[in-house]
Amino acid sequence: MDLTGGFGARSGGVGGGPYREPIGLESLHLGDEFRQLATTTSLTPDNAGGSFTALLELPPTQAVELLHFTDSLSSSQAAAAATTGIGGGDIIIAPPPPPLHSFGGTTLTFPSNSALMERAARFSVIATEQQQNNGNYHNNETPTSSVPSNSSDRVKTEPPETDSAMENQSLCPNQTNRSGKRKDFDKKVKSSTKKNKSSEETEKLPYVHVRARRGQATDSHSLAERARREKINARMKLLQELVPGCDKIQGTALVLDEIINHVQSLQRQVEMLSMRLAAVNPRVDFNLDTILASENASLMDGSFSGTAMQLAWPHQALETEQSFHQRQLQPPPPPPQQWPFDGLNQPVWGREEDQAHGNDHSNLMAVSENVMVGSANLHPNQVKMEL
């Protein structure tokens, strides 16, 4: 079999150790085979330490390499290169089992899986390059270890690609994620880090230009995320100022709880007050017109007591209510700005409603005087009618 021939050539100095034919094998069997191989054959003496474990772990890779190399019939050099390439790092590929079945055939035609082929080719290329750069395996060890490990990241995470450019980019992971950035620039944000580099990545885009801070990721997603988080934090600060007693609380969760409690308590207060209002309500005439009228009418001194009387007795007010309605329809209502509500609102309103229950007129007088300050003039007609 060619395979045995290949192995024989590969093993070099060893006189063809017992190699069982891996006919129709899954990778498991291959593992055994390779282990045997490893023990029996002395591969390139440099590889001895590193490659055995690598070999043990990576039988499929080995198989792939071997397949390729035996195909190309550049067995000895390629084989050695393959072992160096493999031994240097952990390349873990999960090749589909079917291709390995071609072991059984006499002609080792490589499987139709071109991607696998290309992947193998790529690794072998790297291996050969490394081999060619320096003759010594040990010198290659660190670079090769870095190379395959990075490419392995690529391989692990991504489906087989023929894009060697991608792989080259992945070779330098310690630089800021330029490849990632390049993709992301197509999307949204231009970010220039304040780190040691990346003035190169200034693509002009019609989007928000955000400057990433030192030590932070420059991924567009994280940038948007960060902007959003800042927005939320700003608003939370605003809410904190609004809700009494939230300034002293540390921690967002507690602050949020406090805010929610505050909203709930406010809503409950509204409900309580509306219940009280409902209880109080039937007795009181809520006619806004009368209130408005009284406000305006209080300008006229003579009519103070009159208006007071009118409002003080709800049953009377009821009667005149309709007439008030009619009268109020014609003249335009006075503009609200004229009412001095600044600091007087609470007492004003409170006393206003007191009148409805016939409280003493002195209150009303005081109120009216207060109200008079900014009120508009009213036609004397209306005042007299109120009387």
Place this chain on the structure above:
Amino acid sequence: MASADKTINTDVPEKDVFAIHFLQSLSNLRTQNLFNSPDTTNYRVRKIKKAAYVSMARAAGGTSRLWSRALLRRATKGNNKIVRFPRKKRKVTWKISSKRRRSDQRAPVVEEAAERLRNLVPGGGGMETSKLMEETAHYIKCLSMQVKVMQCLVDGLSPK
């Protein structure tokens, strides 16, 4: 109350605007002759409460605020000749679904609180968290104003 942030506008009108609106709504209730016929206090209570909320929504900015808009919409479900809503192209459904999906990833502490807020604040269902917080701030201000007005009323009306 001046808003601390320049970009976020959470100004609410003064008490008098709220007061006027509330009293107007109450007098409307009065002229509807409600208080004579219904026996249950509960009915009356609910009516007053609804009137309070609607008047608050109107006073606070009508349909220019999301929560007030939602409130008014909720209140005038059938007969909508009362409130005029601005015509906007509504892609709300898109926004809800796309933002909701991602919002679970974003600071789950904040997000669960935002969920609770959404249940409390009217119209909170379609809003993103940052917008929700704006609306909450405005809502809190308006609510406190309304509470003050109602408190005054009750104090004034209750027998001494």
